[in-house]
Each structure stands twice: as structure tokens, then as C-alpha cells.
Amino acid sequence: MESIIKRIEEEISALTPNVQEEETGIVRTAGDGIAEIDGLQNAIMTEMVLFDPSFDGSLEDAIKDADPIYGLVLNLEEDGVRAVILGDASRVYEGMRVRRLGRLLSIPVGDALVGRVVNALGEPVDGKGPIAGTKLMPIEHEAYGVMDRSPVNVPLHTGIKAIDAMIPIGRGQRELIIGDRGVGKTTIAIDTILNQKSEPEATRPICIYVAIGQKESKTAKIVASLEESGAMAYTIVVTAPASSPAAFQFLAPFAGATIGEHFMEQGKDALVIYDDLSKQAVAYRQMALLLRRPPGREAYPGDVFYLHSRLLERAAKLSKEKGGGSLTALPIIETQEGDISAYIPTNVISITDGQIFLLADLFNKGQRPAIDVGNSVSRVGSSAQTKAMKKVSGKIKLELAQFRELEAFMQFSSDLDAETKKRIDSGQRMTQVLNQSEGHPLPFEMEAAVIFAAVNGYLDSFDPSQTSSAEQRLQDFLMREAKDVLAQIKETKNIDGDVEASLRAALDKFAERVA
Amino acid sequence: MTLARDYAQALVNAAHTAEKESTKAEPKKLVAQLVKHLETTGRMKLLPHIVRELGRLEAQEKKLAPQVEVAHQKDAAHALAAAAKHGIHANEARVNHTLVQGWRASSKGTLLDASAKRQLVELYKKVLTH
Numbered sequence: 285m286e287s288i289i290k291r292i293e294e295e296i297s298a299l300t301p302n303v304q305e306e307e308t309g310i311v312r313t314a315g316d317g318i319a320e321i322d323g324l325q326n327a328i329m330t331e332m333v334l335f336d337p338s339f340d341g342s343l344e345d346a347i348k349d350a351d352p353i354y355g356l357v358l359n360l361e362e363d364g365v366r367a368v369i370l371g372d373a374s375r376v377y378e379g380m381r382v383r384r385l386g387r388l389l390s391i392p393v394g395d396a397l398v399g400r401v402v403n404a405l406g407e408p409v410d411g412k413g414p415i416a417g418t419k420l421m422p423i424e425h426e427a428y429g430v431m432d433r434s435p436v437n438v439p440l441h442t443g444i445k446a447i448d449a450m451i452p453i454g455r456g457q458r459e460l461i462i463g464d465r466g467v468g469k470t471t472i473a474i475d476t477i478l479n480q481k482s483e484p485e486a487t488r489p490i491c492i493y494v495a496i497g498q499k500e501s502k503t504a505k506i507v508a509s510l511e512e513s514g515a516m517a518y519t520i521v522v523t524a525p526a527s528s529p530a531a532f533q534f535l536a537p538f539a540g541a542t543i544g545e546h547f548m549e550q551g552k553d554a555l556v557i558y559d560d561l562s563k564q565a566v567a568y569r570q571m572a573l574l575l576r577r578p579p580g581r582e583a584y585p586g587d588v589f590y591l592h593s594r595l596l597e598r599a600a601k602l603s604k605e606k607g608g609g610s611l612t613a614l615p616i617i618e619t620q621e622g623d624i625s626a627y628i629p630t631n632v633i634s635i636t637d638g639q640i641f642l643l644a645d646l647f648n649k650g651q652r653p654a655i656d657v658g659n660s661v662s663r664v665g666s667s668a669q670t671k672a673m674k675k676v677s678g679k680i681k682l683e684l685a686q687f688r689e690l691e692a693f694m695q696f697s698s699d700l701d702a703e704t705k706k707r708i709d710s711g712q713r714m715t716q717v718l719n720q721s722e723g724h725p726l727p728f729e730m731e732a733a734v735i736f737a738a739v740n741g742y743l744d745s746f747d748p749s750q751t752s753s754a755e756q757r758l759q760d761f762l763m764r765e766a767k768d769v770l771a772q773i774k775e776t777k778n779i780d781g782d783v784e785a786s787l788r789a790a791l792d793k794f795a796e797r798v799a
Numbered sequence: 800m801t802l803a804r805d806y807a808q809a810l811v812n813a814a815h816t817a818e819k820e821s822t823k824a825e826p827k828k829l830v831a832q833l834v835k836h837l838e839t840t841g842r843m844k845l846l847p848h849i850v851r852e853l854g855r856l857e858a859q860e861k862k863l864a865p866q867v868e869v870a871h872q873k874d875a876a877h878a879l880a881a882a883a884k885h886g887i888h889a890n891e892a893r894v895n896h897t898l899v900q901g902w903r904a905s906s907k908g909t910l911l912d913a914s915a916k917r918q919l920v921e922l923y924k925k926v927l928t929h
């Protein structure tokens with residue numbers, strides 16, 4: 285207490301009655317979270333303004349009500365500007381003074397955010413007190429150019445076999461997760477965060493989960509499960525719940541990108557998940573209507589494409605000269621009845637480096653995750669895939685493609701020849717091996733070993749329908765009796781030579797054991 | 800009602816120019832011209848809206864007009880002179896006790912704030928957040 289009094293004394297004695305000249309405006313009207321402001325002739329787009337509640341009232345009132353109310357300039361008009369109120373809009377009144385802050389909307393970034401839950405302005409909302417040691421960064425700025433980037437060459441393991449084997453993601457990539465509601469999009473994202481725990485700490489990506497327009501209870505559950513599994517130790521959650529103003533839901537992804545870029549610029553790796561951009565687009569549409577922008581296709585403002593492209597452009601793998609850090613983005617889009625040809629899905633598909641397409645049909649049939657492998661791609665990730673994965677992924681992709689053809693054929697023919705029957709069994713086995721329940725991401729060496737076993741016939745003694753339990757037994761066996769082989773795969777990132785021989789030896793032993 | 804707003808703004812602009820050039824086009828004449836124009840273009844329905852927009856513009860002008868506030872009457876002369884040095888010319892200073900000490904002046908979009916209130920509020924925030 286004494287030190288605070290001392291500081292106040294120091295500060296007061298340092299007060300000089302200087303005259304400060306600044307540009308201010310006056311609120312013409314306010315409503316729906318938007319303020320029309322007279323003046324501010326020199327304001328620029330996305331500049332921050334401050335609605336100053338202290339201007340009219342007494343000093344006492346000003347101190348009682350000291351929470352700043354920020355605004356974001358989004359429309360420049362002839363005789364004033366229109367700004368979105370970022371805060372308690374009920375405190376903004378007609379005739380209120382508005383000050384220019386002379387900076388673009390900025391949020392705090394820094395290591396201190398790790399483990400915290402913040403809102404779209406970077407303010408803590410987890411009740412764990414203020415966040416110290418951060419610096420302000422503008423929420424929007426130019427993305428890195430080609431010269432500052434390097435090709436994607438390090439894998440980002442999701443821990444989900446189907447993805448890491450067939451739709452591999454590299455650090456710095458933008459991979460879309462797309463599908464109807466309730467088909468497991470969020471689950472893939474959260475499992476990917478959980479899986480980073482098995483990465484070596486030095487190269488473990490910092491994860492940023494941005495929840496946009498979600499129910500607060502749902503996000504709270506996610507945070508609790510991340511906490512429980514120790515994943516909050518390397519995770520930041522940015523939340524703009526459905527109950528928050530549209531402006532916050534519009535801004536949250538940019539806040540997430542900005543927070544992630546800070547780590548990238550330190551030469552580290554970061555992963556940001558936008559869950560989901562459909563809701564951000566809806567928030568943007570709502571804001572645009574209030575701002576009286578002309579609506580375009582599906583009533584979205586014409587620049588909604590640009591909104592998503594400038595957000596996703598910020599994912600990058602930086603060149604060595606720039607420190608070699610990366611920001612990987614996993615945007616999520618929710619479709620209606622699997623329609624990926626709607627406006628927002630088409631846009632985001634064209635901006636990303638591939639998509640993981642989840643199908644309600646597959647989900648209902650019990651496939652977990654419900655990935656439509658035939659329509660999912662990753663355009664850059666395979667160059668980052670480990671040799672171990674590459675070795676097994678080609679075979680499983682081929683088997684599954686053949687299986688899909690045969691499956692269609694099967695519907696018409698009743699008696700199958702032995703060869704076809706074998707193929708179908710094998711395809712069913714592969715499909716089963718790729719099944720994976722929620723909350724159980726696997727370290728990549730385990731993924732590779734399991735898929736290696738499946739494609740090399742080590743599970744063939746089981747009935748195809750028993751594959752899942754067989755796989756579980758295999759995992760347990762490897763953990764118990766082949767730890768060193770797993771460690772070798774992890775270290776060499778490959779399955780060949782001695783490592784392959786030891787793995788085969790272990791798998792033979794397993795086959796014998798279960799026979 | 801942007802059309803009404805445009806008419807109102809045009810009217811005010813014309814009145815201001817007339818004032819500056821002290822031509823014969825007084826407000827009365829301007830209004831007569833406007834009404835005639837609205838009649839010939841069939842837009843008489845706009846008139847009440849234009850009047851409302853004029854009211855809004857007047858309120859805005861008042862708020863944006865040069866004004867000087869002082870915490871205490873005794874500072875008036877000093878404040879008026881200081882504001883004038885910065886290009887804000889007001890005829891008199893209004894007493895506003897909430898300023899605690901000092902003065903502030905504003906005109907159009909410019910604010911000069913040399914009040915203790917502003918500094919104390921800033922100080923308060925600084926002490927709170929550090």
C-alpha cells in the first residue's frame with residue numbers, strides 16, 4: 285500500500301499543466317452497438333477511438349466508472365465516421381466526446397497469455413487476474429510476403445491416424461476442417477491440441493483456440509478438458525461467445541492470429557484454430573447491415589472474401605532469415621446439409637491449402653472421425669510428412685480407394701470371388717484401423733507402427749469386424765514390449781533398415797501371441 | 800433520410816457563404832428558393848424532414864462551436880488567451896467545476912485539454928494498471 289501512495293505522490297509532483305491538443309468527435313447517435321460520430325475528419329479505417337465517459341461528469345464519477353469504452357472505426361463518411369462500440373454500449377450516449385487514440389486496434393500479446401482465456405480484445409475472462417508483461421500489437425497488418433516465407437517442411441501431427449497418414453498437415457499450412465454441425469470438427473481441433481503434448485517441449489507449438497459464436501458452456505467444457513489434460517500449459521483460448529456483440533465475434537479470429545504471430549516472430553511454432561469462420565461471417569454480415577453497407581451474395585457484404593483471405597494469409601512458415609517460426613491455421617467451416625458450394629465454404633476452400641471434409645453420413649454409420657477421404661486433400665503437407673508416415677500412407681490410401689470402388693460394386697453382386705472377398709476384408713480392416721475415438725490422439729510413432737502392421741497383414745488373423753479391439757491390443761503390446769522400437773521410429777522418423785527389422789520382429793511376436 | 804440531410808446541409812452551407820460574403824441571399828430568400836425548388840421537383844413531402852435535419856445540424860454546430868471552460872472564474876482571462884494562441888477564439892469562458900483545476904477548450908474537432916481532471920483520470924488509470 286505504501287508503495288502505491290509513494291508512486292501517486294511521485295506522479296502528482298511530476299504533473300505539469302501541459303496543454304494537450306487532440307482531435308475529438310461527438311456521438312451523434314448510438315444504438316445496436318454502433319455509434320455515429322460527428323467530426324474525427326482524419327480518422328482512418330480500423331482505428332481505435334475512446335468514448336470518454338470522464339469528459340462530462342465529475343472527477344469522482346470518472347474514477348468510479350473508469351473502464352474505458354473503445355470503438356473501432358469502420359465507416360468513413362463525409363461528415364463523420366461510424367464506429368462499432370467494443371464494450372458496454374449502454375454507456376455511450378448522444379453528445380458524448382470521442383477521442384482518437386491514434387493507433388489501429390491493438391491487443392496485448394506475449395508469453396504471459398499462455399494458459400489464459402481472453403476475449404477478442406485480449407482482456408482476461410478467466411477470473412485469474414490481470415495479465416502482465418505483454419505488449420500491444422495491431423490486430424490487422426500486412427501478411428508476410430513470399431520472400432520472407434519458406435516452404436512447409438515440418439509436420440504438424442494431429443495425432444489422428446487418418447489425417448496424419450492421408451491428409452498430412454505441415455507447420456505454416458492452412459487446412460480447412462469442414463462439415464455439418466455435430467460431425468466432429470471441433471473434436472479434431474481439440475484432439476490436435478491435446479496431441480501437441482507428445483511433441484518435444486522445445487518444438488511444441490503454442491496452440492490458440494478461437495471460439496467464435498459458441499455457447500459459453502461449450503467453451504467452458506473445452507477449457508476444462510484442456511486444463512485437465514495439462515494442455516493449457518501451452519494453450520491460449522480466445523472466446524467471443526454467441527452472447528457477445530457481433531463486433532467481438534468478427535474480431536476474435538484476428539486477435540487469435542495476432543497472438544499466434546507473436547510466437548512465430550520469436551522463431552517458435554504456433555497453431556491457431558478458428559472455430560468457426562461461418563459464425564464470424566454471420567457476425568460480419570450483421571455488422572455490415574448496421575453499418576449500412578450494401579449486401580451482396582447471400583446478403584454478405586461484398587468484401588467477406590477479403591475478410592477471410594487476409595486472415596488466413598497470416599498463416600506462414602517464415603524463412604530462416606526471419607527466424608524460421610510458423611503459424612499453422614486450422615479454420616473450421618460449418619456447412620448446411622453437406623453443401624460445400626455455398627458462398628462462404630467455396631470462398632474458404634479456395635483460400636486454404638486443402639480441406640478435411642467430414643460427412644454426416646459417415647458419422648451416422650459410426651465412422652470416427654467421419655472423414656470423407658476421397659474428397660479431402662492437403663496440398664502442401666506431404667512434403668512435411670515423416671518418412672515413416674510416407675512409407676505406410678501410400679498403401680493405405682490405395683487400399684481405401686480400391687475398397688470404395690468395390691463397396692459400390694458389392695451392392696449389386698451377391699456372390700463374390702475369393703480375391704474380391706479378400707480385398708473387401710482388407711478394406712474394412714483399413715477403415716477400422718483409422719477409426720479413433722475422441723480424446724485419444726496418438727504420438728506419430730505409434731500411428732506409423734499401427735498402420736505399418738495393418739498394411740503388412742499383421743492384423744489379418746482377426747476378423748475385420750474385430751479390428752478395433754485388435755488394434756487396441758497391438759497398441760498395448762507395443763507400449764509394453766516394444767518401447768525401444770517406438771523410440772527409434774520417433775528418433776529416426778523412419779521405418780527402414782534395423783528399425784524395420786525390429787518392428788517386424790515385435791509384430792511377429794504379437795501375431796504369435798494372439799494366434 | 801439522406802436526401803433530406805443533403806438538402807439541409809446544402810442550405811446551411813449556402814447560408815454560411817452568404818454570411819461570409821454578406822450578399823443579399825439572406826436565410827429568408829434561401830428558404831423561398833428551396834421551397835420553390837421542392838415544389839417544381841414534387842418533393843414538398845421532404846420539407847418536415849429537412850426541418851428536422853436542420854435542427855440536428857444546429858445542435859451539432861453548437862457542440863462544435865468554439866468554447867472555453869475553466870475550473871474557476873479567476874482563470875478565465877488566462878484560458879481565453881491560451882486557447883486563442885492555439886486558434887480557438889471564444890468570447891467568454893464557462894465555469895465547469897468538474898475540471899478541478901485548469902481549463903479546456905474545443906472547436907470543431909479540436910480539443911485542448913489543460914484540466915487537472917484529465918490528468919488525474921489518466922494518473923488513476925496508470926496507477927491501476929501498473
Ligand SMILES: Nc1ncnc2c1ncn2[C@@H]1O[C@H](COP(=O)(O)OP(=O)(O)O)[C@@H](O)[C@H]1O
Binds near residue numbers: 463
Ligand atoms: N472421434 C470421435 N469419437 C467419439 N466421439 C466423437 C468423435 N468425434 C466427435 N465425436 C462426438 O460427436 C459429437 C459432435 O462432435 P463435435 O466435434 O462437437 O462436432 P462439430 O464441431 O462438427 O459440431 C460430440 O458429442 C463428440 O463427442
Ligand SMILES: [Mg+2]
Binds near residue numbers: 466469470471559
Ligand atoms: Mg464444433
